[in-house]
Amino acid sequence: MNAATQPRPQPQTPRDEAYNFAYLDEQTKRMIRRGLLKAVAIPGYQVPFGGREMPLPYGWGTGGMQLTAAILGAEDVLKVIDQGADDTTNAVSIRRFFARTAGVATTERTPEATIIQTRHRIPETPLHADQIMVYQVPIPEPLRFIEPSETETRTMHALNDYGVMHVKLYEDIATFGHIATAYAYPVTVDERYVMDPSPIPKFDNPKLDMSSALMLFGAGREKRLYAVPPFTRVTSLDFEDHPFEVQKWEHSCAICGSHDSFLDELILDDQGTQSFVCSDTDYCAQRVSQGRAGQ
Amino acid sequence: MYVAVKGGEQAIDNAHKLLAKQRRGDTSVAELGVEQIRQQLPLAVARVMTEGSLYDAELAALAIKQSAGDLVEAIFLLRAYRTTLTRFSASLPIDTSAMQLNRRLSATFKDVPGGQLLGPTFDYTHRLLDFTLLAEGEFPGPEAQADAAVQDCPRVLGLLAKEGLIKEEQDTGAPVADITREPLEYPASRAERLQALARGDEGFLLALGYSTQRGYGRNHPFAGEIRVGEVEVWIEPEELGFPISIGAIELTECEMVNQFVGSATELPQFTRGYGLAFGHAERKAMGMALVDRSLRAGEYSEEIVSPAQQEEFVLAHCDNVEAAGFVSHLKLPHYVDFQAELELIRKLRKPSKEPAQ
Numbered sequence: 001m002n003a004a005t006q007p008r009p010q011p012q013t014p015r016d017e018a019y020n021f022a023y024l025d026e027q028t029k030r031m032i033r034r035g036l037l038k039a040v041a042i043p044g045y046q047v048p049f050g051g052r053e054m055p056l057p058y059g060w061g062t063g064g065m066q067l068t069a070a071i072l073g074a075e076d077v078l079k080v081i082d083q084g085a086d087d088t089t090n091a092v093s094i095r096r097f098f099a100r101t102a103g104v105a106t107t108e109r110t111p112e113a114t115i116i117q118t119r120h121r122i123p124e125t126p127l128h129a130d131q132i133m134v135y136q137v138p139i140p141e142p143l144r145f146i147e148p149s150e151t152e153t154r155t156m157h158a159l160n161d162y163g164v165m166h167v168k169l170y171e172d173i174a175t176f177g178h179i180a181t182a183y184a185y186p187v188t189v190d191e192r193y194v195m196d197p198s199p200i201p202k203f204d205n206p207k208l209d210m211s212s213a214l215m216l217f218g219a220g221r222e223k224r225l226y227a228v229p230p231f232t233r234v235t236s237l238d239f240e241d242h243p244f245e246v247q248k249w250e251h252s253c254a255i256c257g258s259h260d261s262f263l264d265e266l267i268l269d270d271q272g273t274q275s276f277v278c279s280d281t282d283y284c285a286q287r288v289s290q291g292r293a294g295q
Numbered sequence: 296m297y298v299a300v301k302g303g304e305q306a307i308d309n310a311h312k313l314l315a316k317q318r319r320g321d322t323s324v325a326e327l328g329v330e331q332i333r334q335q336l337p338l339a340v341a342r343v344m345t346e347g348s349l350y351d352a353e354l355a356a357l358a359i360k361q362s363a364g365d366l367v368e369a370i371f372l373l374r375a376y377r378t379t380l381t382r383f384s385a386s387l388p389i390d391t392s393a394m395q396l397n398r399r400l401s402a403t404f405k406d407v408p409g410g411q412l413l414g415p416t417f418d419y420t421h422r423l424l425d426f427t428l429l430a431e432g433e434f435p436g437p438e439a440q441a442d443a444a445v446q447d448c449p450r451v452l453g454l455l456a457k458e459g460l461i462k463e464e465q466d467t468g469a470p471v472a473d474i475t476r477e478p479l480e481y482p483a484s485r486a487e488r489l490q491a492l493a494r495g496d497e498g499f500l501l502a503l504g505y506s507t508q509r510g511y512g513r514n515h516p517f518a519g520e521i522r523v524g525e526v527e528v529w530i531e532p533e534e535l536g537f538p539i540s541i542g543a544i545e546l547t548e549c550e551m552v553n554q555f556v557g558s559a560t561e562l563p564q565f566t567r568g569y570g571l572a573f574g575h576a577e578r579k580a581m582g583m584a585l586v587d588r589s590l591r592a593g594e595y596s597e598e599i600v601s602p603a604q605q606e607e608f609v610l611a612h613c614d615n616v617e618a619a620g621f622v623s624h625l626k627l628p629h630y631v632d633f634q635a636e637l638e639l640i641r642k643l644r645k646p647s648k649e650p651a652q
Contacts, residue, residue: 048478055375058620083631092303120631151481176643182635201635221617223478247638
């Protein structure tokens with residue numbers, strides 16, 4: 001089951017020659033790549049970049065799309081997920097966009113993909129060193145909801161002044177007994193910059209730590225990009241007496257029976273009967289194909 | 296099970312077909328032509344060109360047709376097209392004092408050199424529905440006289456400047472950034488601010504400008520001059536070494552005159568707020584001029600207390616394509632984050648094992 005031994009997915013759609021490869025012009029891609037190099041060199045630091053207007057709305061993945069366009073090559077195999085699923089409408093729309101403008105092969109299988117653009121999830125299947133994750137980021141600034149001014153937050157990052165963030169987390173514990181952040185849970189990258197891991201559930205935060213894949217983050221509207229290079233320490237903020245912990249479910253996936261994947265809750269009828277299924281559809285389908293089943 | 300997220304591709308295709316049908320409406324009624332929109336909805340075309348940052352009336356009209364009259368959507372269409380265009384030259388600064396005027400007014404002087412020219416305007420119309428327009432009839436209006444005498448119409452604020460009563464604007468000669476190519480960083484230069492405001496949402500700037508009139512950052516505006524007309528655009532290609540005219544564009548320019556009480560080092564004088572828009576777009580130009588002036592609070596050592604004076608607040612939120620995109624993204628699925636919140640809120644509602652300290 002090694003990725004290298006599997007036949008490589010082939011492009012299904014011919015490239016639309018009316019546009020440059022992957023839509024963006026080469027100068028723009030070069031500008032973004034320069035930004036990405038800086039981002040990789042300073043892990044977790046938000047690099048301003050000359051974000052372009054994309055033919056999809058701001059807030060729908062324009063930052064991620066620009067990064068994908070800048071790093072995509074003709075030989076790449078692209079996977080796009082939204083909420084962990086390949087067939088959510090916006091994932092379909094973005095995958096089609098690159099199939100059309102770049103003519104690249106696409107896949108739903110995590111191990112087959114060389115680039116995975118995602119919104120809100122990291123796949124359950126462990127990533128390998130030949131893969132790049134591209135995250136769609138709405139608000140790149142982890143301090144934004146504490147300090148609305150960009151001038152102020154840039155200064156706070158420069159001075160390594162993250163006291164307010166710890167105070168906020170402490171106040172949560174004092175008020176609720178827990179840190180009341182369930183997604184977009186702030187992390188420290190390489191013991192320096194506090195970073196917003198994008199609105200992934202905190203369940204996914206541990207997957208960022210020492211990952212063998214390169215992680216790129218793009219915020220189109222806010223015109224910022226940042227990165228976590230492979231094998232970089234990524235720690236979720238916490239306190240010694242209130243260590244970081246991830247969500248756990250009492251249920252298992254109704255389809256594949258998984259006990260340790262992130263589960264989406266479905267409401268089946270007017271009585272509110274619940275059912276839980278894997279949010280990562282590829283992971284779930286692979287388990288089913290291996291003969292696992294839920295109740 | 297899984298109905299909610301399956302079948303995305305088919306659903307998208309069907310939605311696009313339904314949209315096309317809705318846009319076309321009853322097929323027994325003649326289809327709207329792009330040229331009709333361009334000719335008969337010129338103010339909508341002007342707004343789309345202005346906030347779309349592209350002077351092309353035909354494409355703006357096409358965008359209005361394609362968006363079924365949703366102007367913010369039309370602005371988005373034009374912007375997305377604009378990004379793909381090559382920039383082959385930057386024009387020389389336009390000279391609005393050489394404008395071929397269709398309309399010009401000053402609220403600060405009863406008469407000015409060149410005179411006041413009312414031109415086509417909704418001002419002074421009684422807003423009574425004109426039921427004759429329900430019937431399709433021709434109303435060609437007056438013909439312009441081709442041999443009408445053209446007088447010099449110097450800019451009104453220039454007259455105040457001659458007396459030293461208004462703060463002179465200095466061209467620093469610094470290169471002008473292009474905010475559609477480079478990220479806006481704060482504090483922004485005035486050139487960047489004006490670019491952002493020129494692309495900014497008319498309604499947002501109108502409301503912010505209005506807020507300054509009602510006391511949130513009050514700065515006593517007078518409409519020094521509003522002029523609407525055609526201005527030639529010149530470029531100077533490097534290989535030629537002399538400027539050539541590449542055509543004319545219709546513009547609306549507004550200069551607001553505002554008070555400034557003076558400081559320890561400066562005598563009291565008037566200051567200005569500037570607004571500029573493509574086509575005939577007075578409301579936009581006036582809103583922009585009010586907000587431009589209020590954003591200069593820091594420059595004049597005025598206390599910054601109101602939203603219209605806060606650069607980051609105004610510039611980060613004035614773009615309707617950004618705003619509409621981010622608001623509309625709430626329609627995208629958020630199952631995962633919501634699930635995380637559900638889990639959290641259930642946990643928070645359980646009695647805590649360790650009491651809060």
